[in-house]
Amino acid sequence: MKTMEPESEAELATILAGADAPFRVQGGGTRPIGGAWDGAALATRGLNGITLYEPGALTMVARAGTPLAEIEATLAAEGQRLAFEPMDHRGVLGTTGEPTIGGVFAANVSGPRRIQAGAARDFLLGVRFVDGRGQVISNGGRVMKNVTGYDLVKLMAGSFGTLGVLTELSFKVLPGAKSAGTVEIAGLDDASAIAALSRALASPCEVSGAAHLPAGRDGTARTLIRLEGSQASVAYRAGLLQEALARFGEVGFDHDGDAVAGLWRDLRDLKPFHGREGDVWRLSVKPSDAPGIVAALPGAEAIYDWGGGLVWLLVPRGTAPATVRAPLAAAGGHATRIRGESGEGTFHPLPAPVAALQEGLRRKFDPRGLLNPGLMDSPAQMASD
Amino acid sequence: MDMPPPNPAILARKAELVASLNRVLPDAAVISDPAETRAYECDALTAYKCPPLAVVLPGSTQEVAAALRICHEMGVPVVPRGAGTSLAGGALPSADSVILGVARLTEVLETDYENRFIRVQSGRTNLSVTGAVEAEGFFYAPDPSSQLACAIAGNIAMNSGGAHCLKYGVTTNNLMGVTMVLMDGTVVELGGAHLDAAGYDLLGLICGSEGQLGVVTEATLRILHKPEGARPVLIGFDSNEVAGHCVSDIIKAGVLPVAIEFMDRPCIRACEAFAGAGYPDCEALLIVEVEGSDAEIDEQLETIIEIARAHDPVELRQSTSPEESARIWLGRKSAFGAMGQINDYMCLDGTIPVSQLPHVLKRIGEMSGEFGLDVANVFHAGDGNMHPLILFDANKPGDLERCEAFGAAILKLCVEVGGCLTGEHGVGIEKRDLMIDQYAPEDLEIQMAVKDVFDPGWLLNPAKVFPLQSSAAHRDAAA
Numbered sequence: 007m008k009t010m011e012p013e014s015e016a017e018l019a020t021i022l023a024g025a026d027a028p029f030r031v032q033g034g035g036t037r038p039i040g041g042a043w044d045g046a047a048l049a050t051r052g053l054n055g056i057t058l059y060e061p062g063a064l065t066m067v068a069r070a071g072t073p074l075a076e077i078e079a080t081l082a083a084e085g086q087r088l089a090f091e092p093m094d095h096r097g098v099l100g101t102t103g104e105p106t107i108g109g110v111f112a113a114n115v116s117g118p119r120r121i122q123a124g125a126a127r128d129f130l131l132g133v134r135f136v137d138g139r140g141q142v143i144s145n146g147g148r149v150m151k152n153v154t155g156y157d158l159v160k161l162m163a164g165s166f167g168t169l170g171v172l173t174e175l176s177f178k179v180l181p182g183a184k185s186a187g188t189v190e191i192a193g194l195d196d197a198s199a200i201a202a203l204s205r206a207l208a209s210p211c212e213v214s215g216a217a218h219l220p221a222g223r224d225g226t227a228r229t230l231i232r233l234e235g236s237q238a239s240v241a242y243r244a245g246l247l248q249e250a251l252a253r254f255g256e257v258g259f260d261h262d263g264d265a266v267a268g269l270w271r272d273l274r275d276l277k278p279f280h281g282r283e284g285d286v287w288r289l290s291v292k293p294s295d296a297p298g299i300v301a302a303l304p305g306a307e308a309i310y311d312w313g314g315g316l317v318w319l320l321v322p323r324g325t326a327p328a329t330v331r332a333p334l335a336a337a338g339g340h341a342t343r344i345r346g347e348s349g350e351g352t353f354h355p356l357p358a359p360v361a362a363l364q365e366g367l368r369r370k371f372d373p374r375g376l377l378n379p380g381l382m383d384s385p386a387q388m389a390s391d
Numbered sequence: 392m393d394m395p396p397p398n399p400a401i402l403a404r405k406a407e408l409v410a411s412l413n414r415v416l417p418d419a420a421v422i423s424d425p426a427e428t429r430a431y432e433c434d435a436l437t438a439y440k441c442p443p444l445a446v447v448l449p450g451s452t453q454e455v456a457a458a459l460r461i462c463h464e465m466g467v468p469v470v471p472r473g474a475g476t477s478l479a480g481g482a483l484p485s486a487d488s489v490i491l492g493v494a495r496l497t498e499v500l501e502t503d504y505e506n507r508f509i510r511v512q513s514g515r516t517n518l519s520v521t522g523a524v525e526a527e528g529f530f531y532a533p534d535p536s537s538q539l540a541c542a543i544a545g546n547i548a549m550n551s552g553g554a555h556c557l558k559y560g561v562t563t564n565n566l567m568g569v570t571m572v573l574m575d576g577t578v579v580e581l582g583g584a585h586l587d588a589a590g591y592d593l594l595g596l597i598c599g600s601e602g603q604l605g606v607v608t609e610a611t612l613r614i615l616h617k618p619e620g621a622r623p624v625l626i627g628f629d630s631n632e633v634a635g636h637c638v639s640d641i642i643k644a645g646v647l648p649v650a651i652e653f654m655d656r657p658c659i660r661a662c663e664a665f666a667g668a669g670y671p672d673c674e675a676l677l678i679v680e681v682e683g684s685d686a687e688i689d690e691q692l693e694t695i696i697e698i699a700r701a702h703d704p705v706e707l708r709q710s711t712s713p714e715e716s717a718r719i720w721l722g723r724k725s726a727f728g729a730m731g732q733i734n735d736y737m738c739l740d741g742t743i744p745v746s747q748l749p750h751v752l753k754r755i756g757e758m759s760g761e762f763g764l765d766v767a768n769v770f771h772a773g774d775g776n777m778h779p780l781i782l783f784d785a786n787k788p789g790d791l792e793r794c795e796a797f798g799a800a801i802l803k804l805c806v807e808v809g810g811c812l813t814g815e816h817g818v819g820i821e822k823r824d825l826m827i828d829q830y831a832p833e834d835l836e837i838q839m840a841v842k843d844v845f846d847p848g849w850l851l852n853p854a855k856v857f858p859l860q861s862s863a864a865h866r867d868a869a870a
Contacts, residue, residue: 062639063745063775085645120586127592128564141833149742150774151561151814153550153599154822154829155856156838160563160595164587181645204505210528210616239687292584293506315506315586340589354589359579364591366844371837382590 013052015134015142015173021048022171023140028379031167033071033109036102037095039166039344040352040381050108053173056080058148065131065148067176070108077107081179089180090126091117091274098276098286099345108172114164117274118215118232121207121312127163129178135162135170138372148176161367168378169371183214183234187261188269189247191229191254196220196297199229200314202254204293206231207313209250211243217273218310220300229254232270237261278309279320285346287330289317291339302333318344327351353382392439392820394854395866397487401467402444408465408489409445415457420495422446431472431490435537436480436821438791443470443484450495452570452578452608459606460576462489466870468850469574471602473545474516476537478738479819481549481601485854493544496608499523508567508584510611513544517551520612529614532559535815536727547607550599552815557773558649558682559615561815563598568611571597573604574846583611596841601817602852604845618682621649624692625719626699627673627706631655632749634675637702638772639745641679646694652678652723653772655752658730658780659722661767665729668722671706677772678723726769727780734765734782737794741805742814745775754804755779762797764790776814777805803828818856826858839865 010029012018022029028045032038035049050071058067061084068077074092081087092115094105109115111133116125123129132146145158162169191202199218206213215232231247233240240261248257260266272278279286291299293314300308300317307320321330324347331341331354340354356364364382371377401408409423422428423445432440444467449455462469472482472492484490493514501510504527511520517538520531534553535541541551547569552561559565568582581597582588597604628634638651654662654676663670670676677699681691692709699707710716722729730736743751752768759766770778779801783794802812802822806829812822826835839857842849842865849869853862 060744060746062643064642065744084643114587114592124560124564125587127587127595128560137837141837143837144831144834145838147809147811149744149776149810149814151552151556151742151771151776152811153815153817154811154813155818155826155835156841157550157563157595157599158838158841160592160598161841163595164592169591181642181647184645201505204507208504208507208529208616210618212618235687236690238690239683242684242686290585290587290589312586338583339585342589356590357580359573359577360581360590360593363579363593363844367591367841370840370844 009047009049011049011052015053015136018053018171018173019136019140019142022136022138022376025376028376031171031378033106033112034073034104036105037099037109037113037115038101039113039342040348045379048171050106050171050173057174061086064179065176066179067148067174068107069174070106070172072107074105074107074110082182085182086179087182088129089119089123090129091119092126093117093274097280107175111163111175112165112167112172118217118270118311121216121315122212122214123180127160130159130163130175131178132176133159133162133172134174135172137170138374138376143170146176150178166378166382168368168382171377185237185240185261185263186232186234186266187240187244187259188266189231189233189244190258190260191251191256192226194218194227194229194254196300196308196310198254199227200293200297200310202229202251203231203313205250206247209246211246215270216313218314219278220308222278222307230269230273232266273309273311276309276318279318282320284320284323285325286344287319287321287341288344289319289334289339289341291315291317291334291337295337295339299333299337303330349380393859394441394485395859397485401487404465405444408461408467411461411465412445412447412458415461416447416449416454420448420450420454422448431484431492434472434475434477434480434482436478436483436819439480439483439820441484441486443488443490444486446490446492448492448495452572455491455572455606455608456576456578458491459572459574463575463848463850466848466850468853470852471544471548471606473514473542473548474540476541476545477549477817477819479813479817479821481817481819481855483820491606493542493608500609503584504529506584507614508611509614510609511543513547513607513610514542517541517543517546524614528616530617531612531614532565533562543610543612544607547598547610548600548602549815549817552776554650554652554771557651557771558647563595565613566594566598566610567613569594569597569607570609571605571607574848574851579605599817601819601856603842603856604851619684620688621680621682622688622692622710622716623678623680623719624695624710625706625708626677626679626704627671628675628677628702629673629705631675631752633702634677635745635748637677637699638748640698641695642773644694644698646681646691648679648695648773649682650678650680651771651773653768653770654723654726655768657765658726658767658769661729661733662722662726665732666722666725668718670722673705678719723769730767730780730782735785736780736782737798739779739781739798739801740776740814740816741802741810741812742774742776743805743808743810745772747808747810748772748775751777751804751808755801758797758800762793764794764797775810799825820855823856824858826856827861832861835861
C-alpha cells in the first residue's frame with residue numbers, strides 16, 4: 007500500500023480529517039514495535055527541519071520528521087547533545103532508514119543516561135500534533151518550566167502515535183561532557199553486580215551509566231559504571247568509586263574517550279543481541295528485583311541497564327508473553343516485546359481502571375480509531391470492548 | 392474574578408451530606424461548623440475567600456475513596472487541598488463544595504536506599520520528605536520556596552519546581568508512582584518503584600493537573616544522594632542586559648550550575664534594607680551555585696568567573712566557606728519577606744525563553760510606570776522562570792484591580808515572547824481567564840476532554856484552570 011507523506015501540518019490535518027480507513031503512523035520506520043498491523047503507512051518524513059535552536063537557552067524546536075542524525079550533528083557543533091541518549095533500534099530490529107526526532111519522542115526512547123538525566127519525556131517541552139479528528143493541537147511550549155494547563159506533552163511521549171501524529175517538538179538539550187570514563191568490575195554474578203551498581207548510584211558520584219553484561223557466550227561478566235565531566239572530576243570520582251566498590255572485586259578504570267564512547271553506544275543499541283535469533287523483551291523493574299526475575303526465566307540472556315531497572319532479554323523465538331511476564335506478577339514492573347511475533351501481547355496488560363482511562367483518552371483523541379488501531383491495546387481493554 | 396453561583400440544591404442538602412460523611416469517617420475528620428470551615432476559606436492567594444460547605448480530613452486512601460464516593464453520588468463538588476500554600480487559588484473553595492484535605496496523611500510508608508525511592512502519604516510536607524532520608528545522606532530534589540509547609544499532594548497537583556530545578560528538574564521529573572482516587576471512588580495505582588510506568592504516561596498527565604483529575608493519596612518519589620558540597624558566586628552588573636548575556640554564556644560554556652538566581656535593582660535594594668546581606672547597589676545581581684567536591688566546585692566556579700569577568704561585573708564575590716555561602720543566599724532567601732515589609736505584593740511566575748530576559752525586564756520597567764505600581768524582579772534565570780513582585784496596597788480602593796491588570800499585562804508579554812503564563816505556581820483561578828491568551832480554543836477543548844475522561848461529572852475542582860466560558864459546555868453536560 008502507498009505511504010502517505012504529508013509535507014505540511016495543514017496537509018496532514020486534511021488527510022486525517024477526511025480519512026475513513028486506519029493508518030500506521032511512522033517517523034523513519036526504524037522502530038516498528040508491535041509489528042505489522044492494518045492500515046496505510048502515514049509517515050512524518052515530509053515534516054522536516056529544525057525551526058529554532060538557542061544554545062544559550064538549551065532549547066531546540068524541530069519538525070517531527072527531522073532526522074535524528076541532523077539534530078545530533080547540529081547540537082554537536084555547539085558542544086551540546088540530547089542528554090537522554092536515544093537508542094538506535096536499527097541494529098536489534100534489523101530495520102533500515104533514518105530515525106526521526108518524532109519517532110524518538112513517540113516511543114519515549116532513552117538510553118543509559120536516563121538513570122541520571124531523565125528519559126526522553128523529561129526533556130520534551132512542547133508538542134504540536136494532529137489528533138484523530140484532524141485537529142491541530144498545541145501543548146506546552148519552549149520554556150523549561152511550564153505548568154500552564156494539563157501536560158499533554160508527557161501524555162504524547164510514549165503513546166506511539168495512537169493519540170495523534172506529532173508534527174513539531176520543542177525539547178531541552180544539555181551541554182555535552184568534556185570527558186568520560188568507565189569504572190569496571192569483572193566476573194560478578196548478577197545479584198552482586200546490581201548491588202555494586204546500586205552502591206555507585208547511591209553515592210554522590212553522579213553516575214551517568216550503570217550497566218551489567220552477564221557472563222554470556224563470550225566469557226566474563228562485565229559490570230560497568232560511566233562517569234562524565236571534566237577530566238579531573240571524572241578521575242576524582244573514579245577514585246571514590248574504586249574505594250567504595252573494593253569489596254566487590256578489582257575495580258578498573260578506562261578513560262580512553264573513543265573506547266568509552268564505543269562501549270556505551272554498543273550497550274545503548276544492544277549490540278550483543280544484534281544478528282541473534284530470538285525475541286527481544288524490555289523489562290522495567292525495581293533494580294533489586296531484576297536478578298531474581300532473570301533467574302526465573304531459564305534460557306533468557308539479559309543485559310542490565312539503569313542500575314538493573316531496565317532489563318533487555320533475548321529469549322527463544324515465540325516465547326509466550328505470559329511466560330516472560332510471570333516473574334513480574336509478584337515483583338511489579340512491566341514488560342514490552344520489542345522484537346518478535348506481531349500483535350497481541352506486545353504491551354503489558356494494565357489494571358482494569360487504568361486501562362479504562364487509557365481507552366477513554368484514546369476515544370477522545372481519536373474517536374474513529376484511525377491511528378495505529380490495535381497498538382498499545384491491553385487485554386483488560388479488550389475485555390471491556 | 393467570577394465563580395459559578397453555588398448550587399442551591401446542594402446547599403439545601405448540607406445536613407444529609409454531613410451525616411453521610413460522618414458515617415464513613417471518624418468524627419474529627421468531618422468539619423461542618425461554619426466557625427471552623429472558615430479556616431479553609433482560602434489558600435495563599437488571600438484576595439479571594441469563600442468558606443466551603445464542609446471539610447473532610449481523611450486518614451487513609453480508603454477514607455478518601457469513601458468520602459469521594461458520597462460526594463460523587465450526591466453530585467457535590469470537591470476541592471482537594473494540600474497544605475493550602477497555593478499562590479494561584481488552586482484550593483479556593485466554592486460555597487457548595489467539600490474541601491478534601493490531606494493534612495492527616497503524613498506517614499512515610501517505605502524508604503528504599505538501595506533502589507533510591509521513598510513512598511509517602513501525600514499530605515507529608517516537602518521538606519520532611521528530605522528530613523526522612525537525610526540521615527542516610529539522601530534528599531528529595533524539588534525545593535519550592537514554601538517547602539517547609541507545602542504538601543507533596545500540592546506539589547504533584549501543581550508540578551512544583553524550585554531554585555534547583557535547572558539541574559534536578561521539577562516534581563514530574565522526580566515522581567515515580569502514585570496511588571490516586573478518582574472522583575467516583577475508584578483507586579488507581581500508577582507507576583511504582585520502577586523508572587517508567589506501563590501504558591500511556593498518566594503519571595505525567597496527572598502531575599500538574601491541579602487536583603482536577605483525581606486525589607493523590609500516596610506517592611513514590613525518587614531520592615538522590617546529596618552532593619559532597621555546594622558553593623555560590625555572587626556577580627553584580629550595571630545592566631540587566633549584560634547579566635542576561637552572562638547567564639546565556641555560562642550555559643553555553645557547558646557548565647550546568649545547580650541554580651542561577653537573578654535579582655534586579657528594586658529587589659536588591661529591598662533585600663539589602665531588610666536583611667543587610669552586603670549586596671552591592673547595582674542594576675542586576677546573579678547568584679550562581681555549583682555542586683561537587685571542593686576541587687570540582689573550584690574548577691566550575693573558575694570557568695564561571697572567567698565568563699563573568701568578560702562582561703565587566705561591578706562585583707564578583709566567590710564563597711569559600713559555608714558562612715560566606717549563607718551570606719550570599721541571605722538576601723535572596725529573604726526577598727519575599729523584604730517585599731512583604733514594604734507593602735502587599737502579588738507574585739507572578741510567568742516563564743520566558745532566557746534570550747528574552749533583557750527585553751522583558753525593560754518592558755516590565757516601562758509598564759511599572761504606566762500602571763503606577765512598583766515592581767521588583769527576582770527569578771530563576773537559568774530556566775527563564777520570572778517572579779515579578781508587584782507592590783500594591785490592599786486597603787487602597789482600586790489598587791488590587793490595578794495590580795491584577797498589571798500582572799495580566801506582564802503574563803501576556805511572557806506569552807508574546809514565546810513563554811507561558813505560569814512556570815511553577817499553577818493556573819488555579821488567578822490565571823484562569825488568561826488561558827485563552829496562551830491556548831487556542833481547540834487546545835483547551837482537548838485538555839477539557841481529558842478531564843471528561845477522569846471526572847465525567849466535572850466535580851473535582853471544577854471552576855479552576857479553564858475559563859468559565861470555555862468550560863461551561865463541559866460543566867453543563869456533566870450536571
